[in-house]
Amino acid sequence: xxxxxxxxxxxxxxxxxxxxxxxxxxxxxxxxxxxxxxxxxxxxxxxxxxxxxxxxxxxxxxxxxxxxxxxxxxxxxxxxxxxxxxxxxxxxxxxxxxxxxxxxxxxxxxxxxxxxxxxxxxxxxxxxxxxxxxxxxxxxxxxxxxxxxxxxxxxxxxxxxxxxxxxxxxxxxxxxxxxxxxxxxxxxxxxxxxxxxxxxxxxxxxxxxxxxxxxxxxxxxxxxxxxxxxxxxxxxxxxxxxxxxxxxxxxxxxxxxxxxxxxxxxxxxxxxxxxxxxxxxxxxxxxxxxxxxxxxxxxxxxxxxxxxxxxxxxxxxxxxxxxxxxxxxxxxxxxxxxxxxx
Ligand code: NAD
Ligand code: ZN
Numbered sequence: 317x318x319x320x321x322x323x324x325x326x327x328x329x330x331x332x333x334x335x336x337x338x339x340x341x342x343x344x345x346x347x348x349x350x351x352x353x354x355x356x357x358x359x360x361x362x363x364x365x366x367x368x369x370x371x372x373x374x375x376x377x378x379x380x381x382x383x384x385x386x387x388x389x390x391x392x393x394x395x396x397x398x399x400x401x402x403x404x405x406x407x408x409x410x411x412x413x414x415x416x417x418x419x420x421x422x423x424x425x426x427x428x429x430x431x432x433x434x435x436x437x438x439x440x441x442x443x444x445x446x447x448x449x450x451x452x453x454x455x456x457x458x459x460x461x462x463x464x465x466x467x468x469x470x471x472x473x474x475x476x477x478x479x480x481x482x483x484x485x486x487x488x489x490x491x492x493x494x495x496x497x498x499x500x501x502x503x504x505x506x507x508x509x510x511x512x513x514x515x516x517x518x519x520x521x522x523x524x525x526x527x528x529x530x531x532x533x534x535x536x537x538x539x540x541x542x543x544x545x546x547x548x549x550x551x552x553x554x555x556x557x558x559x560x561x562x563x564x565x566x567x568x569x570x571x572x573x574x575x576x577x578x579x580x581x582x583x584x585x586x587x588x589x590x591x592x593x594x595x596x597x598x599x600x601x602x603x604x605x606x607x608x609x610x611x612x613x614x615x616x617x618x619x620x621x622x623x624x625x626x627x628x629x630x631x632x633x634x635x636x637x638x639x640x641x642x643x644x645x646x647x648x649x650x651x652x653x654x655x656x657x658x
Contacts, residue, residue: 317333317334317335317336317438317439317440318331318332318333318438318439318634319331319332319333319334319376319437319438319439320332320376320377320378320437320438320634320637321334321374321375321376321377322360322367322371322373322374322375322377323373323374324373325363325368325373326363327361327362327363328361328363329360329361329377329437329637329641331634331635331637332374334376334438336439336440337434337438337440337441337442338442339387339388339389339442340389340442341389341390341391341392342389342391342392342444342445342446343388343389343392343442343443343444343445344385344387344388344389344392344395344401344442344443344445344448345385345386345387345388345440345441345442346381346383346384346385346386346401346403346440346441346442346443346448347383347384347385347386347439347440347657348381348382348383348436348437348438348439348440348441348656348657349381349382349383349384349457349461349655349656349657350381350382350457350458350460350461350653350654350655350656350657351378351380351381351436351437351461351634351653351654351656352380352381352461352462352464352465352651352652352653352654353378353380353640353641353644353651353652353654354378354379354380354464354465355489356379356428356430356431357377357378357430357437357641357644358641358644358645360377360431361641361645362645370431370432371431372432375430375431375434375435376430376434376435376437376438377430377431377435377437378429378430378435378436378437378438379403379405379428379429379430379431379435379436379464380405380436380461380462380463380464380465381402381403381436381441381461381464382400382401382402382451382457382460382461382463383400383401383402383436383441384398384399384400384401385397385398385399385401385448386440388445389445391445392445394445395445395448395450399450400450400451400455400460401448401449401450401451402448402449402451402460402461402463402464403429403436403441403443403447403448403449403464404447404448404449404464404467404604404605404607404608404611405428405429405430405431405447405464405604406421406423406426406427406428406429406447406604406605406607407426407427407428407429407433407444407447408420408423408425408426408427408446408607409423409424409425409426410446412424412425420607421471421603421604421605421606421607421610426604429441429443429447437634437637437654438656439656449463449608449611449615451615452615452618452619454619455615455618456625458625458628458631458653459618459624459625459628461653462490462494462624462627462628462651462653463611463614464605465490465491465494465651466494466614466624467604467605467610467611467614468491468578468602468604468605469491469492469494469495469497469498470494470495470498470605470610470613470614470617471578471602471604471605471606471610472491472495472553472555472576472577472578472602473495473498473499473502473553473576474498474502474610474613475574475576475600475602476551476574476576476598476600477551478499478502478503478504478551479502479503479504480503480504480505481504481505481550481551482504482505482506482508482543482545482549482550482551483499483504483506483507483508483549483550483551483552483553484508484509484510484549484551484552484553484565484568484569485499485507485508485509485510485552485553485555486509486510486552486553486554486555486556486558486561486562486564486565486579487509487510487511487554487555487556487557487558487561487579488509488510488511488513488516488517488519488520488528489511489516489555489556490627490650490651491555491578492509492511492520492553492555492556493509493516493519493520493523493624493626493627493650494523494624494627495553495555496509496520496523496524496525497523497524497622497623497624497627498617498622499551499553500523500524500525501617501620501621501622504551505526506526506527506543506545507524507525507526507527508525508526508527508529508539508543508549509525509527509528509529510528510529510530510531510556510561510564511528511529511530511531511556512530512531512532513647514530515647515648515649516647516650517529517530519626519627519629519650522626523623523624523626523627526543527539527542527543531560531561531564536564536567536568540568547570547571548568548569548570548571548573549565549568549569549570549573550569550570550573550574551573551574551575551576552565552569552573552574552575552576553575553576553578554575554576554577554578554579555578555579556579557579557580557581557582558579558581559581559583559585559586561579562577562579562581562585562587563585563587563588566587566588566591566592566597567588567591569591569595569597570595571595571596572595572596572597572598573595573597573598574597574598574600575597575598575599575600576600576602577599577600577601577602578602626650627650627651628650628651628652628653629649629650629651629652630643630649630650630651630652630653631652631653631655632652632653632654632655633654633655633658634654634655634656636654637654640652640654
């Protein structure tokens with residue numbers, strides 16, 4: 317079958333012929349229909365420090381997908397050929413304290429699809445049945461293809477109550493923009509999203525934010541004055557990994573404010589801890605998605621009108637992956653979908 321492979325320990329990805337995956341008794345075999353390109357895939361493409369120490373070569377990459385089950389292992393009773401599914405990209409150990417307690421997203425020994433085990437940028441993918449999510453009828457394929465990053469957005473956005481709250485989102489990447497749509501859907505009052513990339517701020521405007529702010533030209537004080545906010549933001553969602561963005565967020569939270577942190581900083585970030593202590597802030601780290609509460613919420617919110625359509629800006633056949641990665645790396649896109657079926 318065709319697959320996008322990290323074939324060599326250098327920048328790039330290679331379209332290769334590789335053997336179709338086999339399935340064990342607890343696995344399902346999925347024919348991949350569409351995939352999304354994730355920031356993680358770009359790190360792997362670029363072969364940065366993180367990728368070099370994490371990815372064994374060769375490796376079929378990719379983890380955002382929707383597909384159709386074509387075969388199930390002999391132990392699998394709940395899934396059937398023909399089911400439209402996506403997959404949780406974190407394969408947990410099942411045996412650690414948190415896994416045993418049912419808190420699987422807190423597993424101490426997570427393996428990543430397309431990172432530590434063969435991924436979804438391929439015609440077929442084998443996945444344990446415990447990692448499969450069946451879609452509700454009527455879901456759009458492009459939207460279903462990005463359930464994994466939508467799950468990051470939902471997990472972060474719903475970490476703290478947002479109904480009636482003023483929410484600051486730093487970073488209008490695909491995940492930040494989806495989080496903006498989610499908190500809007502969940503009843504936030506003001507949703508302010510920031511970035512330094514005008515293309516991305518323009519996309520953010522399309523999901524109904526209160527303000528999409530270029531922090532290079534507008535101050536937080538201006539925005540808060542304009543919106544009549546007297547005490548700072550109630551909830552912060554850090555989705556840039558950028559030190560300046562995080563520091564600005566800390567400085568603009570209300571007393572007792574809650575911050576959920578998804579963005580991955582490249583290096584250590586020094587902050588003024590007095591702001592955390594005296595403003596009595598709560599900071600929660602977020603990794604992945606809750607299994608499967610986040611997935612449940614995603615399906616139900618999509619059913620009830622959550623529209624993340626605007627975040628999907630490009631669609632192309634998998635054979636044009638190089639163009640897809642070039643656009644992703646330029647920062648002039650939202651989500652890019654690769655089609656594996658046509
Ligand atoms: P992305 O890189 O596409 O988006 C980050 C955005 O932050 C970019 O648009 C960038 O221009 C913007 N930014 C840079 N400096 C800024 C500043 N000073 N103020 C405001 N914005 C600024 O990433 P994404 O795919 O949307 O993911 C968001 C973040 O979440 C990334 O850091 C990613 O690595 C991380 N992530 C974490 C998990 C997890 O499980 N914790 C999962 C997926 C992604
Ligand atoms: Zn575990």
